[in-house]
Amino acid sequence: MHYANTYLDKPVVGDLEEATTEGTEKVLHCMLNTGSDIYQGACKKRGSTLKEEYKNVSGTCYMDPRDMAALGVKNWDTVLVKTDYGEVVVNAAKSRDAPHKGTVFICKGPWANTVVSHETYCCSDPTYKGVKCTVEKTDRKVLLMADLMRWVYKKYVDETDDDVIENMESLGELPVYKGRKWEELK
Amino acid sequence: MSYEPPITDYDEIVENCTCAFCGCNCDDLDYLVKNGHVVAVRHACRLGASKIMEDMDQRLIVPMVRGENGELEEVDWDTALDTAAEYIANSIRPVFYGWSETSTECMKEGIELGEYIGAVLDNQATICHGPSLQAVQNAGYPIQTLGEVKNRADMIVYSGSNAMNSHPRHMGRYSVFPRGYFRQRGRFDRTVVTMDPKFSDTAKMSDKWIGFEQNGDYGFYNAIRAVLKGKKLTQNVVSGIPAEDIYELVEEMKNAEFGVLFFGLGLTHTLSKQRNIDIAIKMVMDLNRFSKWGLTPMRGHFNVNGFNIFMAYETGFAFGVDFARGYTRYMLGETNTIDLLVRKEPDCFLVIAADPGAHFPNGANQHLADIPVIQIDIHWGPSTELADVVLPGSFIGVECAGTSYRMDGVPIYMKKAIDKPETCRDDEWIVRELKERVMKLREEPNVAPKYVPNPAAE
Numbered sequence: 001m002h003y004a005n006t007y008l009d010k011p012v013v014g015d016l017e018e019a020t021t022e023g024t025e026k027v028l029h030c031m032l033n034t035g036s037d038i039y040q041g042a043c044k045k046r047g048s049t050l051k052e053e054y055k056n057v058s059g060t061c062y063m064d065p066r067d068m069a070a071l072g073v074k075n076w077d078t079v080l081v082k083t084d085y086g087e088v089v090v091n092a093a094k095s096r097d098a099p100h101k102g103t104v105f106i107c108k109g110p111w112a113n114t115v116v117s118h119e120t121y122c123c124s125d126p127t128y129k130g131v132k133c134t135v136e137k138t139d140r141k142v143l144l145m146a147d148l149m150r151w152v153y154k155k156y157v158d159e160t161d162d163d164v165i166e167n168m169e170s171l172g173e174l175p176v177y178k179g180r181k182w183e184e185l186k
Numbered sequence: 187m188s189y190e191p192p193i194t195d196y197d198e199i200v201e202n203c204t205c206a207f208c209g210c211n212c213d214d215l216d217y218l219v220k221n222g223h224v225v226a227v228r229h230a231c232r233l234g235a236s237k238i239m240e241d242m243d244q245r246l247i248v249p250m251v252r253g254e255n256g257e258l259e260e261v262d263w264d265t266a267l268d269t270a271a272e273y274i275a276n277s278i279r280p281v282f283y284g285w286s287e288t289s290t291e292c293m294k295e296g297i298e299l300g301e302y303i304g305a306v307l308d309n310q311a312t313i314c315h316g317p318s319l320q321a322v323q324n325a326g327y328p329i330q331t332l333g334e335v336k337n338r339a340d341m342i343v344y345s346g347s348n349a350m351n352s353h354p355r356h357m358g359r360y361s362v363f364p365r366g367y368f369r370q371r372g373r374f375d376r377t378v379v380t381m382d383p384k385f386s387d388t389a390k391m392s393d394k395w396i397g398f399e400q401n402g403d404y405g406f407y408n409a410i411r412a413v414l415k416g417k418k419l420t421q422n423v424v425s426g427i428p429a430e431d432i433y434e435l436v437e438e439m440k441n442a443e444f445g446v447l448f449f450g451l452g453l454t455h456t457l458s459k460q461r462n463i464d465i466a467i468k469m470v471m472d473l474n475r476f477s478k479w480g481l482t483p484m485r486g487h488f489n490v491n492g493f494n495i496f497m498a499y500e501t502g503f504a505f506g507v508d509f510a511r512g513y514t515r516y517m518l519g520e521t522n523t524i525d526l527l528v529r530k531e532p533d534c535f536l537v538i539a540a541d542p543g544a545h546f547p548n549g550a551n552q553h554l555a556d557i558p559v560i561q562i563d564i565h566w567g568p569s570t571e572l573a574d575v576v577l578p579g580s581f582i583g584v585e586c587a588g589t590s591y592r593m594d595g596v597p598i599y600m601k602k603a604i605d606k607p608e609t610c611r612d613d614e615w616i617v618r619e620l621k622e623r624v625m626k627l628r629e630e631p632n633v634a635p636k637y638v639p640n641p642a643a644e
Binding site for chain 1: 190193207223225226227232233235236237239240241242243244245247248250252253256257258259260312313314316317320348350351352354383384385386387400401451452454455456457459460505506518519522524525528541543544545546547548549550551552554555564565566567568570571572607608609
């Protein structure tokens with residue numbers, strides 16, 4: 001059946017004026033904001049959360065081009081974002097809302113959740129915006145949603161070592177379950 | 187992006203459907219249907235169209251329960267419902283979270299179940315517009331409908347909200363571009379101001395962008411209030427905005443015929459949380475001394491406002507309602523989902539039409555890994571990775587009819603367009619079944635002990 005296409009490989013981001021691989025700094029101290037954008041919203045609400053697309057729209061750190069040059073990262077290189085609450089590997093990309101030097105933006109989703117603050121200060125609402133973080137270049141890969149959930153929460157895996165779980169076989173882009181009925185009905 | 191030809195191969199058009207995405211609840215969508223599937227959507231934004239033409243790969247169709255080895259296994263409805271009911275009936279502190287993407291009719295069943303076993307009922311407002319609801323209790327609620335905005339407003343202010351990304355048709359259908367009765371020239375009759383630290387897509391379309399610094403919203407609104415009251419600013423720069431710009435803005439706001447402030451999560455998620463909204467509401471009150479002003483929170487899900495209105499009507503509290511003592515309690519920082527999870531209180535978690543896996547901070551979600559999680563949803567999402575029982579629901583507004591409330595509080599009946607997959611059930615049916623099964627397992631309802639004023643005297 002021919003559907004109107006709402007799928008997208010990666011969000012559209014601008015080209016960097018001068019792509020450098022040699023950065024001047026190893027670790028960047030930044031302010032982390034999270035929130036929604038249209039690519040993340042479209043992918044999440046369609047339900048394509050296991051897909052590569054969700055990894056690219058939600059697990060991407062949008063940065064100011066000057067910050068990217070300082071770290072020596074190009075569009076779609078990977079960076080490690082660390083806060084007091086955790087760390088996560090995400091893609092780096094040039095922000096569509098630049099300039100905002102010293103501020104990075106990660107769309108909401110399992111990746112951002114790993115690093116945002118759960119402090120509500122008795123106001124019911126966790127602090128999703130304005131969290132202090134560090135950003136550094138890394139060779140580690142961005143995990144797919146199912147792998148990330150396994151790595152972070154370890155609910156249905158016996159292993160406890162983060163590094164071992166990170167390198168386990170991927171759960172892939174399709175649901176993993178026992179049975180055939182769903183497949184037949186779809 | 188490449189050019190895509192329009193869809194011409196379809197059986198029928200279902201007209202005037204309501205979009206089940208954001209708080210705009212656009213009720214003018216046309217679905218193109220072929221073989222019982224929506225193949226294209228007319229008039230919807232990218233988000234709405236994307237949601238309605240869902241990803242069938244990840245559509246939940248068959249109920250599932252976690253097996254011994256931690257893998258989800260397909261089961262029949264009876265087994266799945268019994269397992270879920272057992273988890274709920276045997277729990278001491280259950281939390282029922284979600285409700286924002288289902289119908290108000292379903293909430294009715296949910297509140298009965300919650301009251302019967304003494305659960306906490308909470309919705310997505312707890313992580314998005316909760317501070318707005320608190321501020322409304324503190325300071326008031328000067329609201330107007332979106333129809334009034336369309337017909338009358340000549341000044342639109344977006345604060346901490348990126349409408350072009352999260353409510354894409356808001357500007358086009360309700361606030362900025364449409365021609366209204368008193369605003370015959372549409373966009374040309376309106377002034378649009380965006381207040382956001384980020385030069386967002388909405389800011390790019392506005393006449394004025396006020397890029398105050400991060401966490402500077404509270405100070406900035408206070409400065410506006412001071413100027414409105416005829417005071418002189420003693421600082422040259424407030425929250426990164428020069429004083430003369432604030433004077434100019436205030437003059438413009440005072441001279442508007444009908445102004446509206448739309449505010450989003452930019453205000454509620456920063457450090458001063460509900461105090462930001464308090465001060466914004468008070469600013470609107472001050473502005474009303476000079477002109478007519480109103481405000482509307484930019485609600486995210488299509489029925490997140492519905493749950494708050496429904497709960498406030500039924501229990502007196504808008505969200506985070508705790509039935510554990512046999513009567514309703516609401517205490518900020520105590521009966522809200524995030525606080526409960528961080529304190530590791532709940533021993534059973536029911537997720538209905540929500541995705542905590544995708545939207546709760548790690549610190550709260552860690553507890554979900556230790557307790558049974560029951561999920562009622564339509565898609566396999568991050569929460570499914572944490573769920574022990576999965577109950578496939580149906581898609582309100584597409585496969586199932588129901589009532590929802592728009593961001594301004596207008597109730598809209600969403601009609602059904604296509605049939606749901608055969609093995610799915612309506613959310614309302616699932617919750618009612620759960621309720622009946624739980625009532626069988628736990629015969630005594632959770633009621634408060636009789637109040638005795640002075641036990642010693644008895």
